[in-house]
Amino acid sequence: MIAAKIFTFLENRKWQHAYSQYRKRYKLPASFLFGAHGTVIYGEGDFIAGECSYMNQAWIQIGKNLHVTFGRNCRVAHNVRIYTESMDADSDMDVDPWGNFEKRTKTGNVLIGDGVWIGANVFINPGVTIGSNAVIGANSVVTKDVAANSIVGGVPAKLIRQKMAY
């Protein structure tokens, strides 16, 4: 049990350190929260997040001169992946992947409004805008813009219905 405690102590410190680095680098509001472990934000671009948004085990890739922006009160579940750079699916990939990669990418900022809820295992493609108060169902792949107040789901994500007045 001592060994378990040592591991947990060190592991917590790793993530606390990473999160404190992200807070400084991206000037995150204090009310923005990270879940215990596993969120990774990488690349040379900028990450912007509003008050009270929450994120757990997300992987966010932000290329140079690009950004990922979250509004306030967003909730991001486990194993969500957001990319601002991806390969162009039509390119010939039977070439050295560490060669002329840049020529064959599609890139775009990801813009997420206020009060957006993103379910577990969701994958968000470069260039996507998600309107405020939208809901992205678990395990979905978002390939196109999502309108405000809509509920989408599936691979690829399609409109399920508009949210009802509550």
Add this chain to the structure above:
Amino acid sequence: MIAAKIFTFLENRKWQHAYSQYRKRYKLPASFLFGAHGTVIYGEGDFIAGECSYMNQAWIQIGKNLHVTFGRNCRVAHNVRIYTESMDADSDMDVDPWGNFEKRTKTGNVLIGDGVWIGANVFINPGVTIGSNAVIGANSVVTKDVAANSIVGGVPAKLIRQKMAY
């Protein structure tokens, strides 16, 4: 290689300790097995599991006065998530998520029969019942009850076919 062994030793102890706590807290049968790492069961509710069920890297959320029940001989693959509490998708989420959360949830026990096989990356919503000997295909999202002896899959999960006699 010493460093690798130290890490692996400590990491194994972390999970052995967590699993032994779960065994005590939920009075699990000795024949119930956890995979090496990564299963997390949290919340104030109860987890009930029959003989010989197996679970690997599942995340199970069980709210107060709620329960998740597995029968015997169930097999749960990697990165399966089961929730007894979730937000109501129709609610206005552009409010402080740490505020009046309780008013906007949907909740329900999750009941899983005997000999159920749940594939990798499956997401199971609150209130779902899965009948005995059902199969849930990988990457599916279960939003409705699943009948015994049926094979379902997709986002959301739909009936693929009944199991054939073997």
Add this chain to the structure above:
Amino acid sequence: MIAAKIFTFLENRKWQHAYSQYRKRYKLPASFLFGAHGTVIYGEGDFIAGECSYMNQAWIQIGKNLHVTFGRNCRVAHNVRIYTESMDADSDMDVDPWGNFEKRTKTGNVLIGDGVWIGANVFINPGVTIGSNAVIGANSVVTKDVAANSIVGGVPAKLIRQKMAY
């Protein structure tokens, strides 16, 4: 911050050691790359990979006398799972899973061509062949062979379209 550094040092060593073991055991080319953490290759079978392929956080199960083969210049994203052995979905699973398991499996080699791109969270079933330059969209489940130069996606994966000439 010292604790965070110790943890990261030990964790990196764990994966470096694992990857160096895989390199030796499977005689991988030096240009084959593993992402930082999380790829696991297990089972008694053989793993074969061409030059310049890349893999990040994949789980690959290879049963006795079976193999998983990757060509050159393949890219495998996060949380991809490849199995050469699985249960037969039609079998009666309400039996001790640690009993006569072998009788109820389906098995098959997984063959992946050159320049194949496999997205995050993809699940690949036993016996599948994926042709060169194919693209498998994120969160897909591959249950059937995929033709060369095609783009597939969904649960289960279906043809989206052929790649356009670039």
